[in-house]
Amino acid sequence: MQKIYTRMGDGSVVELSESEVRQDLEEGTKDAAERAKIPSLSEDDLQRLLELYKCPDKSVGVEKGKEVILSYDSGTTKFNRVNVSVSKLQSLQIYERMLGADTMEMGHMDYSYKPAKNIMWIEQPVFEQALLVTIPPLFYGAMPNLGLYTQPDGPCLNPMELLPQGKISEARATQEEMIEHAVRDMVYVGSLMYESGADGINFDTTAAAGDADFLATLRAVEILKKKYPQMCIEMGMSGEFILGMHGELTYDGVKLAGLYPHKQVELAEKAGVTIFGPAVNTNTNESCAWNTARAVTFTKACVENSNIPIHANVGMGVGGVPVTETPPVDSVSRVSKAMVEIGRLDGL
Amino acid sequence: MHITHSIASGMGGMRTAGDLVARMQMSRGMKIKEAKEYVASKLKVSVSDLADPVVMNEVREDLDIGRVNALPRVAKGIDAKFRIAELLGIEINCVNQFKDRIK
Numbered sequence: 001m002q003k004i005y006t007r008m009g010d011g012s013v014v015e016l017s018e019s020e021v022r023q024d025l026e027e028g029t030k031d032a033a034e035r036a037k038i039p040s041l042s043e044d045d046l047q048r049l050l051e052l053y054k055c056p057d058k059s060v061g062v063e064k065g066k067e068v069i070l071s072y073d074s075g076t077t078k079f080n081r082v083n084v085s086v087s088k089l090q091s092l093q094i095y096e097r098m099l100g101a102d103t104m105e106m107g108h109m110d111y112s113y114k115p116a117k118n119i120m121w122i123e124q125p126v127f128e129q130a131l132l133v134t135i136p137p138l139f140y141g142a143m144p145n146l147g148l149y150t151q152p153d154g155p156c157l158n159p160m161e162l163l164p165q166g167k168i169s170e171a172r173a174t175q176e177e178m179i180e181h182a183v184r185d186m187v188y189v190g191s192l193m194y195e196s197g198a199d200g201i202n203f204d205t206t207a208a209a210g211d212a213d214f215l216a217t218l219r220a221v222e223i224l225k226k227k228y229p230q231m232c233i234e235m236g237m238s239g240e241f242i243l244g245m246h247g248e249l250t251y252d253g254v255k256l257a258g259l260y261p262h263k264q265v266e267l268a269e270k271a272g273v274t275i276f277g278p279a280v281n282t283n284t285n286e287s288c289a290w291n292t293a294r295a296v297t298f299t300k301a302c303v304e305n306s307n308i309p310i311h312a313n314v315g316m317g318v319g320g321v322p323v324t325e326t327p328p329v330d331s332v333s334r335v336s337k338a339m340v341e342i343g344r345l346d347g348l
Numbered sequence: 349m350h351i352t353h354s355i356a357s358g359m360g361g362m363r364t365a366g367d368l369v370a371r372m373q374m375s376r377g378m379k380i381k382e383a384k385e386y387v388a389s390k391l392k393v394s395v396s397d398l399a400d401p402v403v404m405n406e407v408r409e410d411l412d413i414g415r416v417n418a419l420p421r422v423a424k425g426i427d428a429k430f431r432i433a434e435l436l437g438i439e440i441n442c443v444n445q446f447k448d449r450i451k
Contacts, residue, residue, distance in 0.1 A: 060356065067359040067399045068380055069370045072350060095361075097416050100354045102366035103374070131442040133425040135414040135432075136367035137374055138442075197442030200374050230439055232374035274377050309373045309380065314353060321349070329352050336356035346373060346380040348353055 006053055007331050009291050010284035011324030021053050021289045022046070028286070028293030035241075036260035038301035041293060045342050049296070052334050053289050059333045062340050069347035071275065071311050073141060073204040073236060075105035089130050096134050102347075105139040105202055106130060112145035113185045114154070120189065124196045131197045139234065140193035141202030144186060144217045146209035149178040156181070159245060175212040175246045179219070186220035191227065200232030200274070207264075208238035210245030211256035214264075218251050218271040225272030235268050236277035236313050237261070240298050261302035269308055275347070278302045279313040284323050288331050292320035292338050299343040311347035312339050362408075362416050365391065365398040368436060375438045390436055411435060 003015035016024070025046050033040035041049070052060065062068075076091040086094065088106055095101040106127055108116040116123065123140075131138055150158040156178045159171035190201045201224065207214035221233050242264065244257025251267050259267070261278035268276045280295035295312075299319070303310045317323040320335040339345055359366030365387055372383035388395045391411070397403040408415045413435065414428035423431060426446055433440040 059352070062357050065396050065399070066357075067366075068357055069366060069373055069383075070350075070353055070358045071370075078350070095350075097362070099350055100358055100360040100363050100366070101350075102359050102361045102370040128442075131426065132446075135423075135425060135428045136361055137370050194441065195445075197445040199371075199441055230375070230441070274374060308377050309383075315349065327349050327352075332349055332352040333356040336353050340357045346383075347370075348357055 004054055005056070007288045007322055007328065008284065009282045009286050009288060009322055011322035011328060011331070014287060016287065016289075018050070018054065021287070022050055024287045024290040025049050025293040028290035029297045032240075032280075032294045032297035036262065036298060036301065038260070038262060038297065041297055041300070041342070045296070046293070048342060049289065049293055049338060052338060059329050060337050061333065062337050066341060068340050068345055069102045069309075069311070071103045071139070071202070071234060071277075071347060072101065072105045073202065073313075073315065074107045074111045075101075075141075077107055077109050077111055080109060088126055089133070092130050092134055092138070096136055101136055103137045103139060103199075104134065105141045107141045111142055111204070112148055113142045113182065113189050114145065114148045116142045116189050117185045120192050124192060127193060127198065128196050137199035137232075139200040139202045139232075140189070140198045141204055141234075142189065143205045143208065144182055144203055144213050144220075145205070146175075146178050146182050146213040146216060149181045150174070154178075154181065172246050172248065175210075179212050179216040182213075182216040183220045183223070186217065187223050187227075190220065190224045190231075194224075194228050194231050200234055202234040202236065204236045205238035205279075206235050207242050210243035211249045212246050214242055214256050215249045215251055218267060221268070221271040221273055232274045233272060234275040234277065234311070235273045236311075237264060237279040240278070240280040261298050262305040265302050265306045265308070265310070269306070273308065275309045275311050276302070276306060277311045277313045279318045280320070282317045282320060282323050288320060288322060288334070292335055295320040295335070296338050296343045299339060299345065303344045303346075309346035312343060312345050314339060314348050359399050360401060362414055363401045364404040365407075368413075368432065369398065371432065371436060371438060371440070387436070
């Protein structure tokens with residue numbers, strides 16, 4: 001029987017039989033459905049995914065007419081990360097003219113709101129200059145990254161050190177303090193960049209530090225939206241499950257710990273988010289087929305439960321994309337097509 | 349990876365009407381179908397033409413809202429966005445800021 005060339009979640013090549021791929025697809029969707037208590041993919045969806053993985057083409061794409069909008073996290077940092085020495089302005093022009101970007105994003109190399117606040121004096125003029133010479137919508141983005149507010153990098157005690165000591169109430173108290181600092185920084189940076197003309201503000205990897213991180217971002221979104229009702233706010237998540245590092249935090253009466261994407265988006269909408277980006281972490285011990293089926297299951301439920309556009313995160317290690325520094329075209333394009341056509345996304 | 353997604357699923361930005369459809373998602377919170385239909389009606393093209401770079405290059409030339417190739421005396425930045433704001437009937441933040449600065 002002919003083997004199917006595919007990959008594992010870490011990007012390594014594996015050859016599977018058709019029945020093995022089919023089994024992985026079924027188990028991937030079942031895993032998501034059971035965890036989040038959402039519908040698993042239909043037989044039709046599974047069959048389409050199977051055909052996608054059976055296809056011998058290196059690169060696949062959506063059917064004509066089903067193209068969606070792409071938004072980019074930390075756009076301008078990507079060139080410097082691969083040692084291509086271009087300025088932020090040049091990076092944006094490359095995205096605009098050479099990479100077919102529907103939207104663009106500028107960000108600090110140290111891509112978090114805490115360090116970004118220190119360089120607003122130089123970020124704003126560069127951003128304003130970019131807005132004069134580019135045409136697609138331009139976001140300013142960074143990560144909430146609550147961990148940066150802990151000692152020694154920040155003012156707060158580290159909850160990750162307190163928890164193993166059994167100091168639960170102290171760990172909760174310090175996270176509540178971290179939230180205050182993070183909200184202040186996010187509102188400060190978001191305000192300045194919007195006043196410099198930003199088309200939107202992006203909060204990337206929201207909830208990376210758990211429920212406190214999620215709450216801080218929701219509060220910042222709420223404040224910014226009240227200040228600037230026309231502001232477009234994109235919230236990209238960091239994982240499919242909100243970790244309960246605090247465990248008792250709520251927003252609008254809803255406990256944040258344990259929420260999956262279809263419930264995360266409800267709170268994001270309430271806070272005032274314009275575009276929501278669910279993230280589903282890739283499991284490196286499972287195949288790409290398993291991971292993609294799982295990611296599409298979570299994402300599809302999120303889309304169906306949302307009134308706002310959904311741009312799923314499909315970068316390295318999320319959305320079914322392998323966890324590897326150079327994600328292979330065969331895997332990434334299959335994730336892209338699956339997420340858009342079966343997940344029914346508004347963008348990526 | 350950006351290139352892979354762009355080729356596999358992206359509308360194509362300024363090569364087509366991707367930036368315009370994006371603006372409708374961002375300014376009005378439109379889902380993709382609604383955003384495409386809105387832009388198509390404003391540009392007086394079909395929805396399927398929105399992602400066609402040959403059609404859209406002509407449309408963008410006629411409307412002077414920015415094209416990929418650099419040509420003399422065509423809109424390239426803020427000037428294109430002035431026209432885009434008017435064409436789509438939306439507020440573009442940097443356009444409004446620019447107007448305030450030159451009062």
